Amino acid sequence: MKRRSFNKKILVLLFAAAGLLAGCGKGSASVPDINAEENGQAESREGEKVFCYGDTTFNSENDEPDVNPHNGYAGWACIRYGIGETLFKYSDTMEAEPWLATEYTNVDENTWEITLREGVTFTSGRAMDAQAVKECLDHLIEVHERAAGDLKIKEISADGQKLTIKTKVPVPALINYLAEPYGCIIDMEEGISDDGNVSGTGPYRATVVETDTGLTLVKNENYWDGVPHLDTIYVRTISDGDTMTMAMQSGELDGAYGLPYASLPLFENAPYSISSCETSRSFFGTMNYETEALKDANVRKAIAAAIDKEGFTRVLMNGNGSPAVGPFPESFTFGDSTVTTETFDPEASKALLAESGWIDTDGDGYVDKNGQKLTLRWLTYPSRQELPLLAESVQATMKDIGIDLQVNCTANHLDFIDSGDWDIYASAFVTAPTGDPEFFFTTHCLDDSSKNRGNYHSDELEALEEKMSRTFDADARAKLATEMTQVILNDNGFVFASHLRMSIVSGEGVTGLTAHPCDYYEITVDLDKN
């Protein structure tokens, strides 16, 4: 492990050195020369519409090295840039609704019949029928571990436009999982190119795929759901937020996703516009039940009541988020409005600590018990700009109630998780990427959850999950989710600080670039520039 972390460090510093050297060269080294390409194109085709889009996420560090949905999280890029589409899509309230499919029936617990849309063709020219979808999904579960684990498909049969999926065990959320970006339907006859390009059914197709650099997209003339307005789209990966801000200001970009919060006020007025939307990406702390002090319910409750969520979201996130109660934002039927938790109240926290015998006896400003100061290690990482801000803000409010919070903000956080050298772990996670609530609990809160890092355990929660895994009705699932959320909130095993409000900035004359709660519908057929 140590060796691995050392290698990682070497890699990091090589990048840092490379970055530094690059920085010494041309000022705009990190912004690809968009204009050159643009001019070239403009000369050859007069009057064509070109759009430049800046994004922070299209890179291999993010597990999005290309646009092949069967590779890691690259499906997010495939769907985000309008290359691929899924059988079902999420509505604004994150409920799955038909997209490439028109309807589905749940024949029995393990069998689903899906009717596909007529008249849809891949950019390769092949018509999308059940056979093509079967080939795509067969390949997906063969090569994509996460998808295979979610879908638990036993066999797929195809008949014209009718697709029948049989699962090994009941999978109540199958339709939701099919709407996950890995479920983008691509033409497997055309295959996956060496650079990770695919043939999808979306409004655009990629002509150039360059890992960590960007993409070139051109209009799909045969798109089934309208005519795309733009001829060419250049997607540029710009990982430095300040560079992207300046590229947006100089007009090099027509739209941008992932700008720093501090830059957003610059784009509030015309000619710019901002489209914002609350997502299920939540910032939350996990309590380590191995830590002696945190085994005390009063201490956990005191911590939960000492986090100024309102101040954090309003001031430090510039209002680009909402204070969280539980893991799901209010827009979900099982979201924040259905559950309750501690409110910010430092006095109540102090009282709770005193009740458990944590009192400042030596007058150093920190509470102690049996001669031991209450010191907690807050582990987090810097790649999400909100997390270091949350850490520093919590450090100050904890100090007020007498807890000495030592912040460890490191890219190496997973090594610390493995070694157990932490008390509270703050992280960001998309809690309901498929619109279904079960995912968060199965990944984080159960005895056998892979991300149950703090060894949280609740008999009540285990029993509710047992019920959830056998429940198909959406309303019943939502009700169960509410109960499960309340259980983890009552235990204060997890403290949710805020939900991310994602923002996409559009430049002059740009329409149809809107943020969606799922975080990955960005370039659509509606996008236009005048």
Next chain:
Amino acid sequence: MKEKWGAGMRTRKKVKNYMALKLIIFGTLAAAVILMAVFAPYLTPFDPYEQDLGNALLPPGRVHFLGTDRYGRDMLSRVIMGSQTTIFSALFLVSVVTVIGSVLGIICGYCGGRGDSFLMRLSDIFLAFPGMVFAIAAASVMNGGIWNAVAALACISWPKYARIARSQVMSVKNQPYIAAARLSGSGFWKIIGKHVVPNIAGPVVVTAVLDIGTMMMEIAGLSFLGLGATPPTAEWGSMMSNGRSMLQTSPWVILAPGAAIFLTVMIFNLMGDTVRDFLDPRQRKR
């Protein structure tokens, strides 16, 4: 002839007076900055670590002379407090590398032999690296933190002092007065302490004083990259880094620590220049 001599004397005296004045001015300014760092906790108008989100990002005004940062902390207090971290770590770093580098250089220069060859090849290796890149690499391997940043910079800075001390010792050690001292029975340490060190001190001290500003910049640079001081410690470099995305919306957050670095580095650099002019015999004869 006599008159010409007299005029020469007068000019030299004038130059020397001018230099002494400069030395006094810059020495006083540097002393003031160091005193500010020493008494920083008593000089801050507000608690530099007290957060007040209700007063975040206030522009400079009557209450908060340099405004507040995104956590609502008073910038003036943080700049004053930050002087402690930046200036002390720079002074500590310069002292350490001066002492270690000079001691190694003197021993190498005076004794020669295999040890000399080995240490000089080692210093060649360090000198072959671009200093800052090496420091970034070393600091990130050591996981950041202000002391690790100082250690990383020390690793790359000592060879310069070793080189200077060694070349000075080489030119001094064959002088008749060293031979005389040796003949009169002086031991190794006595010769080094009494006859070598005082004769090579000038160039080493000048280099050290000139380096204070550079080291300050480098420490602030490492902190800017997140490899030096860690939050919430007030340090000029990390304060600039934290404020960099607010350059257009709340410029005071980055301008205040930036101006502090600029002024302090300038004072120490000018003082270094003056010390060099003052100690350099050629300058004095002119």
